[in-house]
Amino acid sequence: MIISERVGGQLVQHNAELHSIEADYDVIVAGLGTAGAIAAIAAAEQGLKVLGIERMSAMGGTGTIGAVIGYYFGNKGGLFEEIDEEVQRLAKLADYTKAAGVSADLKKIALEQRMEAAGVTIHYNATVIGVYMQDRTVKGVRWIGEDGISSAKSRIVIDCTGEAELSMMAGADYRKGRESDGKMQPFSNAIVWIENDAVKTFYTDSGYVDCEDGDSLSKEVIQSACCWTHQPDIFTEAPKFAKLAPLLGVREGRFIVGEQNVSFRDFINGTFTEEPLFYAYSNLDNHGKDVAFESELQQDWIVGASLWGLNFSVPIPLGALIPKGLDGLLVAGRSLAIDHDLAACVRMKRDMQKCGEAAAIVALLAIRHEVPLHKVPYDELKGLLMATGCLQEANHVGMRYGVPTKDDHEAVRGWLTDEQNIRSGLASDKPGIAIWSARNKGEQIRPLLQKWITLGEEPNLQRHSAFALALLGDRSAIPILRMIVQERDSFFPKTSRKYNQARGYAAIYLLGKLQDEGIVLELLNILHSREQFANVSTDAEFINHDDEYFFQYFTFSIAALFRIADRHSIHRALVEREIRKIVDDPDFSLYITFKPSKDVLYNMAETIRNMAREQFKRWEHTR
Template sequence: MRLQQKVQGNAAAAEIGIAAFSEAYDVIVVGLGTAGAVAAICAAENGLSVLALETGECMGGTGTSAGVLGYYYGAPSGRYEDVDKLVYSSDGEIFAQANRIYPDHILPDKKAMVLERQALAAGVTIRYDAWTFGVYMEDKQVVGLLWKDGGGIHRTGAKYVIDCTGEADICSMAGCETVRGRTFDGKTQPYSLCTMTLKDGNVHSYYADNGFINCNDGRQYSDQMLETYTQGMFLKERFDPEDYYSVICPQAGVREGRRITGEEEIAFGDFLQDRVTDRPLFYTHCNIDTHGIEHAFEDKRYIEWCIVAKLKFMNFSVPVPAGALIPKGYRGILAAGRCLAADRQISPGVRVKRDMQKCGEAAAALAYLSIRDGVEAKAVDYGTLAAMLRKTKCLDEDNNRLTYRVDEKASGEKINRQVEWLTEPAEIQEQMKGPIPGLGIWSAKRLGSRIISDLKGWLASGDEEVRFNSAFALGLLGDAAAIPVLREIISAPLDFQRETPVNGINNVLGAIYLLGELGDGESVPHLIGITRLDGRNNEYWQHFLFSMTALIKIGRSCRETGVREAVAEALQWVMDHKKDIHMTLNAKENIVSDLTGQVRTFIKANW
């Protein structure tokens, strides 16, 4: 037997012979947050003995101690809805009432209490302020944990460990392969820290994107938290009565951390080509809910979907297979929550609370059947597993749908309209000037060569929207016929006096990106001109970053005389003169992010 630990962030392993476990459980759930709380309850309700370890002081994680009261999309149904019904049923009796402007808001203290009562009733052994610092291994199988709480150090055996830490901490400690952040610099999405106030008898929560954090670096985490608490939203010059806080939430709302490499991977590229599992445990439903600010540094599939096709608010369903919860090559351990095996591009669309609660339920069912039938998790009979999850509607095929958030002109409200990909050219052309032009653009991309002749004909359309969106579709298909219209789009006067929201998108950014992909040497002078403008807000820096990355692509691919030299000179000018590149995470709170170092790193890595 081997004991594996992390010491000062580094892996350490020692052969120990046979471990003397002081106790043993069928399942140990580590992390009682969004996924872990439901995993512990469901595993115990399935008849397993369950030990649940939580570093904090309550169950629920993001929805309780982090103060995120409501739900952002996600597919309904599953065991968690029974918990929520209990919370709603007595909201306002013992506790104050959650903000009823948003009907799905749940009071965090009440949900933590209901989760704990449900877990104890099911027979879960709960330990708070419990820290895991060792994993017992037999070859590639996890057989127990070394952990401590107020009662001392414990050596506990287990048939399964379900890692619900959000950061794949236990998987990483066991030696499982993990990845973190985006490819070129490992940067993750920003985190948020919530405050809650009591106003008019209702509990209100407020949060902003507060910065970037690495939960695996203790010093950096501590420094960032201290800096966050001194930001204007927490430390005001003057507090009005309605500003008084009932609580500053003790847990940060972290959107992205480590992710496992699983027996099966959920990849955005596969989803876009309809290569998805036909053996789902549950469906997720959300848009690409990324809070990042420097979109030009993201993967091309993200840029093409969100920026070029303007589909950031397209909600889509992802079927999650069992293999996405099983660390590749390992036994006796599962991962549930945002650390499941999903690539960085699609993970913002699968990590929301509703869906991660279902992930916990699915992990519990998978562990139960593996133990009951005496087989590895990846060998569990899918028909039996699916039938079990259908009973609670954790697995519900009705959740497999495509929707888009649009403004309802009659009511002024935003609604989610169910949509389908289009296959007829006339429908696509009409949609390109409709409320969801991206539906037409991406439908054209899906048709490929079958619609290219139609798109080329529409470039001469008298309708500007049809002409521009046809050029975007052609550009996505790699057809150079789009270039003249794309040049026209970027030649429009730029107004950097207005401030586009961080997630704001416009035609110019998409056109710049496609000109870079198409290697258009003639656009180089104009792109260089954009990089040399004197701008200071997000609107300018988005154009700067897209122009810079497009120049790099053109310089590397274009064979026209003098193009590479012009690009090299332009990039050197950026290195010499652009020394104060800042983007605002939250304009109201004046929370900024310094991108100067990342720009320099990107140029050196790609040029």
């Protein structure tokens, strides 16, 4: 037996004895947040002996301590709905202040009451500091809390720490951030106030944080709390400030490498499990504005087709909760085995609560049948999950878009297959579905697309056909795309309910994708032409001021230039020289806004500068 710990960020292991430890549980849940609180309750109500360890002084995580009291998509069904119903019942029993959502404070009470009734042992203000292991199987944990250092044995441990911290102690492999620079989605900081006799919350996306870096985390906690939206010069009675949430709204951190890994690419290609634990549901809700540095596939989706607002359901398999090569350990919550692209969808509170419930039922069956976690019988597992509503076939809706109407109450549609319907879509002001449908048809529709780009009298059809061809890698789209860039085409499609992308800079992305060296000088000119980007269309939900409009043109131009010069090395010296003139200037700045505030500015200069310098290093190594 060994005890495995992380000291100074490094894995340290040494021999340990577990047989002398008296505390013995069926399941230990580390982290009683969004997923963990539900996991502990679900396991205990199935008759298991459960220990819950939580570093804060209350449970519920983002939905309670983090002051995010509403829901953004995710699927209904499961144990969490019983908890939410209990919150509403409690709200009617006494003269509590109304909440614009699920009352955070009453949910803390409801969770504790349910957990106490189920017999869960809870340790607050406690942090796991070590994992007991025999070979590659987790056998227990060590933690530090108000009573000092303690240890306990268990049959199954469920890691709900949010950052897969316990899994890291066990030696699990992990991924983090996007491929280009490792950056994760922006985090939020929420405040609570009283207005019209109701508790309300407000958040601002406040920047970027790496929770693995303690200094960075501490800095962002302080800086985000001092934002002028949170700390105004004058506090008023209406609305009346109540408190700052003591827990950051972190959207993304580590992802385990699982026995099964769920990626956006696999999902788009129709490769997903036939044995789901639950279905996640949302759009690709990436809160970042620097989309030009995201993966090519994510840009195809969000920029090339403006599909940011298209919702879809994702089946999550058991293997995505099991760190690869380990047993006795499950991961529930946002650090399950997904990729950065898909994380923008698979992280909603409803679904993460479902993830906790599913993990508890998996643990139950592994203990009942005395089998490794990956050998849990799926048919029995499915039956138990369906019995609570955690798993519902009706939740698997595939792609969903559009606004429901009386005649189309579900608004569920597949991709277009009829060529005339695709043509009509491309000719419209909502071309995204048709663009992606043409991409899916590929060679079958290529000749028609090549014909439609010649129809200048139908500009939408011509230009959107060029977009579809570019997504297919067809260079015949280049002349039309160049024209769009040269015109600085400010048309914003209306495909998505929000965050459609301007045709002008979307064409820049596609020219970079096609590695068109004929656009190099035009893109370099854009970099030096900030003053030209003004009077943004009122349709631009993604753009809040002129500098932010230029930011999109600037970053897409840089990213395209890098792609082009990667292939055509003759342009590297010129590209590097011109970009260095801008980004190496110590006064270089380029500000964006974050959701939902239009007034909080964030300087992206360092992100751009670092991306450029890393690219130049790569070129230097290939000379």
